[in-house]
Amino acid sequence: MAKVKIIVDSTCDLTEDIMEKYDIAIVPLYVEFDEESYRDGVDIVPEQLFQKVKEKGILPKSAAPSPFDFSMCFQKYLDQGYDIIVITISTKMSSTYQNALVAASEFPQNRIWIIDSGNITTGISSLVTVAGEAAIGGRPAEEIAKTIKALVPKVRVNFVIDTLEYLYKGGRCNAVENFFGSLLRIKPIIGVQNGSLYVADKVRGDKKRALDKMIAKVIKNKENIAFDRIFINNSCGNDDEAEYVKTKLQQELPGVEIVMTKAGCVISTHCGEKTLGISYIQK
Template structure:
């Protein structure tokens, strides 16, 4: 049996160093401003994204990789006799998963396995790293998928959005809600449940208060928390991410607390200074 090649897409928000070190294949999504289309994380950086939004006053459109994109990415490894396991952005949020399934049909049966993470950002990345570890232990694709099926329902994904501006530009709140929310300094908290982004609650007041609440929510789950890997993922909020990382390191017994930068697709939906804590709960 050939080796296993793990794939994800650009929304997994894993460090470039990890992607290289663990030989993870990445298929980028697309970000489009007017007539110009960029590959997420390849042709466009997050600071450039925000500059373009400021210049145009409009959010870009985002799009899934096409089946052809997936075929092109998978083909060299399939030709070498490797089995491919692709862990996708939630099927509830994008057609990425479906396009990968279409691509998989172009290969010999069993060559490409597509797994729906039912998550986003490093909620995907957590699952990718679990798969990487299992593959290194010699687990089969079927065994890894069985493990991931149990793990994905245990992933906790919670983000604080700093401003309602991007939700307003994206049509997710009204102009009046944006004005009132800004005046009252309301920061929405987004969770991922059932593969969908869900407004969990709102925090009114300072950013410090919001960050404290985010941290307290995570620490309240400490007895349930898998102590292998915790992510602090953010969009241009380096100092806050550093603070949360240090707090989690001191208050948990996690093997690793990693800081990760959200890519262009994730950032285009949430805006600058969005920050989240992501981890998995222990399996029963």
């Protein structure tokens, strides 16, 4: 039976420890400032991205890895005797999944399985850790892929953004929503449903109220948290908020592993600084 290699794109926001533990390979997306193109997490990190935003006064655009990018990665690991599982950002948010399918079509069948996570950031990470554990345990790629596909609709992701500005400039909310959201100090709680972002709730007032509401939602559902694992993901500038959320969850959910991760450049491009999210898989 062939060894199994897990490949993800850079929107998964995995920690270095998890990548090393499960020997995961990453194919980066791109962030582009006009004619300048950078590989997410390779040529540019979030701190540099936000500095460029301030200097240039514009937001970058994101772009999917090309089929050629995936082909190069696939060839490397097929040559080493691996079967491959690829878990990508939602196909409704990026062409990454489609480009991976195009690349996989160049290779023999039943060697590469492409999975649309239907999610972003640590919603993807939640699936990747399960796949990684199964691969280490010696399960075949086809079986792992079937398991992960069954878990996709069970992933729960919510995050609080600090400002609507990035979503507005990125075309994910309109000018009226941005204006009144800022005027009324509304902090939206964003969720992922059927592969797309949506406003799960709106909290008026300071951000702590929104964070507390998001925490309460997780605690209320504590009996349904699978694998005893929760991910907390935050972008630049709010490590104190991430620690606050971690402490609250640890107090209420003893025995549940809390994994802290940082948002990469593509997620930061669309959500901005001081974004914080929680994700887990539901039973």
